[in-house]
Amino acid sequence: MPSEFTVFLVADAMLAKGERPSLRRVREAIPTGGSPREVCKHLRAWRKKRGYNPKLEPTDMSKAMKEAGQALAMDLWKQAKREATQTFAREREAAATMAADDKHDREHLIGMVETLQAENAALAARAKAAEDEGVRVQARLAKVENQLDRFRAEEFWDRVMQEIAELLVERGPLTPTEILSELRAVTLRGATLHKEPLTPGTLKKMDVRVFHGRYFEPRDEGRYARKAG
Known part of the structure; x- marks a missing residue:
């Protein structure tokens, strides 16, 4: 044309x-x-x-x-x-100047994009490292909390066993049901806080002490007595 x-x-x-x-x-x-x-x-x-x-x-x-x-x-x-x-x-001449300017702008923009990409990669790596560290911290915290809960539970049950031992010294041999009815209300509430309510079944933990020769000894008809000495 x-x-x-x-x-x-x-x-x-x-x-x-x-x-x-x-x-x-x-x-x-x-x-x-x-x-x-x-x-x-x-x-x-x-x-x-x-x-x-x-x-x-x-x-x-x-x-x-x-x-x-x-x-x-x-x-x-x-x-x-x-x-x-x-x-x-x-x-x-104007087209050549414009082309040169465009080339310079394009190279500048490419440089900016590459810089931003590098910074973004560095930020992503730091974020991943922080996330991984957060997971490790949460795991350690959960482990510590579990250990703390276990220690508290052991301490609580030691107090319960001491209370039962004192009760048996006072009342003589009793069954778990009889022991349960004599425990203090604060002890019953404490068991609920430890997510293990006191029942005749949970009081069978006394058998562990019997096995290790601590606090109690079995008697007839499912009763427990305070171990002598």
Whole structure:
């Protein structure tokens, strides 16, 4: 598709030779041809810019007038060519400057992206390390809390066994059910806090002391007595 610049050059050249730059002749003179619509659009622009009116073109001009007209057309064509060349040079220089600026901006943005990516990776690594450390701390804390709960439970049951031992010294041998009814209310509430309510079944923990020879000894009919000594 011919550009406006090409159509202007062809029309100026025809006018310089004394030829009438009609649509058909201009299209034939363009090596690549072009659609009549596009060529006609550019030719109308050329006529407007050059002030050319084919109806006013004289047909009986003298040779001197024709030569003067041809010379004027040639000068106009050369001037248009110079202006087009200068415009092209300026546009090419501006395009080169813009391309250089774009390249610089692109390299700067790439550098910023790479820096941000590195910082993000470092932050992600630190966050992962902090998360892992948090998991380890939580695990250690849970272990310590479990140990603390176990120590508290052992301490509580030691107090319960001491209370039972004192009760057996006072009342003599008793069954777990009888022992349970004699325990203090605060002891019963304490067992609930340790998630192991006192029942005749849980009082069978006394058998552990019996096995180790501590506090109690078994008697007939499921009773327990305070171990002597």
